[in-house]
Amino acid sequence: MVLTKEQLNHYKRHIIIPEIGQEGQKKLLDSTVFVYCENTDSLRPLAYYLAALGTGRIFCDLKDRRGADSLFAEVIDLNNDTAIDYLHENNYAKDFSEIHDIEKNRPQNSYRIVLGNLNFIKRLAAKLLNDEFIPTIISVNSQWKGTLQTFQNEEMFKNLIDSLNAENTENSSAFLANALSSTLCAIECVKLCLNIGNIKKDMLFFDLFNMEFNQTESNANLFKFLDEDNSMDIKHILADAKVLIVGTGGLGSPAAYGLTMAGVGNLGLLDFDKVEESNLNRQVLHSFSRIGMSKSKSAEFLLKKINPNINIETYITELTKNNAEKMFSKYDVVIAAVDNIPTRYLINDTCFILNKPYAEAGVLRFDGTATTIIPHEGHCYRCLYPNVNSSNLSVDNGVLGPVPGVMGFIQAAEAIKILSGFGKKLKNKILLFDSLEMDFNIIDIDRNPQCPTCGK
Numbered sequence: 001m002v003l004t005k006e007q008l009n010h011y012k013r014h015i016i017i018p019e020i021g022q023e024g025q026k027k028l029l030d031s032t033v034f035v036y037c038e039n040t041d042s043l044r045p046l047a048y049y050l051a052a053l054g055t056g057r058i059f060c061d062l063k064d065r066r067g068a069d070s071l072f073a074e075v076i077d078l079n080n081d082t083a084i085d086y087l088h089e090n091n092y093a094k095d096f097s098e099i100h101d102i103e104k105n106r107p108q109n110s111y112r113i114v115l116g117n118l119n120f121i122k123r124l125a126a127k128l129l130n131d132e133f134i135p136t137i138i139s140v141n142s143q144w145k146g147t148l149q150t151f152q153n154e155e156m157f158k159n160l161i162d163s164l165n166a167e168n169t170e171n172s173s174a175f176l177a178n179a180l181s182s183t184l185c186a187i188e189c190v191k192l193c194l195n196i197g198n199i200k201k202d203m204l205f206f207d208l209f210n211m212e213f214n215q216t217e218s219n220a221n222l223f224k225f226l227d228e229d230n231s232m233d234i235k236h237i238l239a240d241a242k243v244l245i246v247g248t249g250g251l252g253s254p255a256a257y258g259l260t261m262a263g264v265g266n267l268g269l270l271d272f273d274k275v276e277e278s279n280l281n282r283q284v285l286h287s288f289s290r291i292g293m294s295k296s297k298s299a300e301f302l303l304k305k306i307n308p309n310i311n312i313e314t315y316i317t318e319l320t321k322n323n324a325e326k327m328f329s330k331y332d333v334v335i336a337a338v339d340n341i342p343t344r345y346l347i348n349d350t351c352f353i354l355n356k357p358y359a360e361a362g363v364l365r366f367d368g369t370a371t372t373i374i375p376h377e378g379h380c381y382r383c384l385y386p387n388v389n390s391s392n393l394s395v396d397n398g399v400l401g402p403v404p405g406v407m408g409f410i411q412a413a414e415a416i417k418i419l420s421g422f423g424k425k426l427k428n429k430i431l432l433f434d435s436l437e438m439d440f441n442i443i444d445i446d447r448n449p450q451c452p453t454c455g456k
């Protein structure tokens, strides 16, 4: 297989990364992923990120197929290199007649992703054990919490399935934990396919409510962990909330999508750029059919399709000193989803003047950072980076598609905690994410008394 000129442009943010390159992109385009999800809502973020990466074939085992045909159409519009279909009765768009009994005769370079709440995964257990073993990623979710474990060995996989069956605990999943898990599963899938990074045997436990991430060898605490989750009724708070997202690209796409699914009633989407082919390896709210459209309008189009009741205001303009205060003052929270330092400084300084909390994130290759800034209470962006040369932080260095997905969903979780007043935020903290190690590190930081914005 030789990549076409269009594909070289489409995947250039991957190809520029030495660990991926053209050979890696070809392997991804040649891979097959079997996905097991409860319904279309839980499949959607995973299908978007797998397709954006350039996964060749996605077979979906869905308990509830309502809305799936429409999702499949969106996925193919996001990346027509990807074929997506039901695992049984492959009949959606492409002819898979060359594949017989695919669960017993897996194609080379195939992986399995199982994503859902405990009950869903327990019900699948017998079937999963019965099929031929291939590398498998399992993520169990509840409201704000989730786990992730990757199995390259059948013995360990059986142990987990057996331990799930031994317990009677039930739980239900919610959108944000599912979305974060989706991006983490997609990353693990790339690492398996390209044989890069460190696939740990440990189970990752994450808790978006308390912002805690731990990896342990034992999964013995799984039930207790998921059982003690915080589920609160904050729908009425979110319905009235107003969030401005500055940038609707790699970070803004998942942030806006996460807030839409969580029930935030009013979004502002600010972006001056138009959709380009090379955005589509990670900016999952856009698509081939919307290349050339303003990114704010393209994002609005898809979000309105997902939730027709959401109010969206689009701003097709550059953020400047002259318009920032007027726009920001209409919103409760700002999400900084931008790719350059001067705009970050402008967002920081405007939020400080208006006393407006905001969620900040950045990505580079396999890594991401996130922090939450509550002016006058905690640190600000300039406390961290008083004076940065932006040249080595540019997206031109490439980024693995689902990495901004991870960070954007974390920003959405932070915004929801700011709006509701619940949970522990990344105030006076910075989260560092290393996807090759699947490591989340949270570091305490202090306000800088010499800070040009918030210092004395």
Ligand SMILES: [Zn+2]
Binding pocket: 379, 380, 381, 382, 383, 384, 447, 448, 451, 452, 453, 454, 455
């Ligand atoms: Zn400061």
